[in-house]
């Protein structure tokens with residue numbers, strides 16, 4: 277199966293590339309991405325057989341149906357990465373938490389956020405690809421706290437890949453910061469930026485666009501690539517866990533073959549939600565994909581009113597930082613799938629030039645067939661955290677936003693749970709005890725006691741091991757810091 281450019285002019289043939297090329301070079305013509313045109317279909321026989329299979333086996337069966345240009349052995353090695361998760365044969369844990377309500381825990385990987393679900397297998401594939409082509413890549417990322425640790429972890433000591441991770445100096449939780457600055461592998465570089473996440477992201481964009489930077493990297497025989505969620509290699513693995521949730525509901529008789537269910541997704545860059553949309557198209561009986569935002573509620577406006585509108589908006593800092601996003605990159609793939617490459621190019625151009633785009637009524641109706649949307653304020657989110665923890669259901673601030681869309685359910689509904697609470701101790705503390713937390717290490721123990729839960733050893737050990745990366749720099753020093761490190 278090939279992947280196609282998402283933007284095009286009228287009467288232009290769509291350029292397509294193989295999966296491996298889209299992995300290494302994720303940007304396509306006119307500033308677009310790569311996306312599938314037709315997805316493989318999974319039938320009833322597939323689903324009844326899947327009820328007997330492990331997560332890894334289901335993943336491989338799904339991947340085989342795509343018929344990508346990579347040997348299946350590569351994917352077999354990639355999904356073996358899931359054996360590092362809390363339960364070796366069950367990387368994802370689906371649980372029933374109420375009448376018609378289920379939670380799909382996607383955070384049991386090494387860095388405790390759902391980013392591991394895709395980045396773990398993806399990292400192995402990217403490294404093997406680079407090695408097979410005798411090429412070297414530098415992966416750059418800017419993080420508000422979850423992407424950084426997950427990207428560093430997956431590429432740790434991997435061949436032919438170097439990673440530079442930029443984080444805002446005071447912009448992450450202490451656990452998230454330690455997960456980054458403690459990374460010991462020689463191919464990883466972590467740099468703190470004086471500034472906030474926007475500044476870190478701006479610095480990253482400037483570097484990615486700098487010809488001088490690319491030329492200097494070339495001298496060391498290194499090309500730039502990206503491991504962010506616009507890479508289709510990540511989306512692939514985000515389809516699978518939504519299909520797995522469907523299989524789980526079938527297996528436990530929560531659903532019959534003909535019944536459908538809803539999925540609630542706390543959304544930022546829209547990768548997770550897009551995975552659910554593709555899962556639906558492939559045959560998982562998903563009725564509505566419910567998109568939850570925080571106070572940065574552009575997606576709520578978009579899916580309810582049809583206007584994607586950046587005008588007069590600036591980013592609001594919330595207690596669910598991974599959802600603090602104004603431009604959700606993966607919406608482009610939805611536009612492409614629904615309305616084609618010509619219309620997508622037109623809409624995305626409007627956004628870049630005028631700060632907004634507006635769908636026609638018929639287009640909005642087409643989105644509403646699959647999506648609903650709402651948003652959740654920090655105040656309401658804290659209320660959900662407190663309410664649920666009192667019932668013994670411990671949820672992080674991102675997952676908590678989903679409860680806004682879980683009232684009055686008419687069919688089985690799966691909340692996509694994206695992070696472990698230990699990554700957000702200060703917000704959890706405030707929500708549950710209405711107090712600021714001074715010492716995060718101590719706070720974790722207090723909360724764990726109260727929740728009758730454990731702080732994972734990998735998190736506890738962060739506070740005792742030595743940090744490797746102590747650089748905190750200004751924006752104008754980043755480029756030379758990176759080049760010095762590359763040349764070493």
Ligand SMILES: *Cc1c(COP(=O)(O)O)cnc(C)c1O
Pocket residue numbers: 389390391422423505542543544545546547548549598599674675694695
């Ligand atoms: C990244 C992230 C999200 C947002 O996911 P998208 O795929 O970008 O929409 C939500 N919650 C957590 C905890 C995350 O790390």
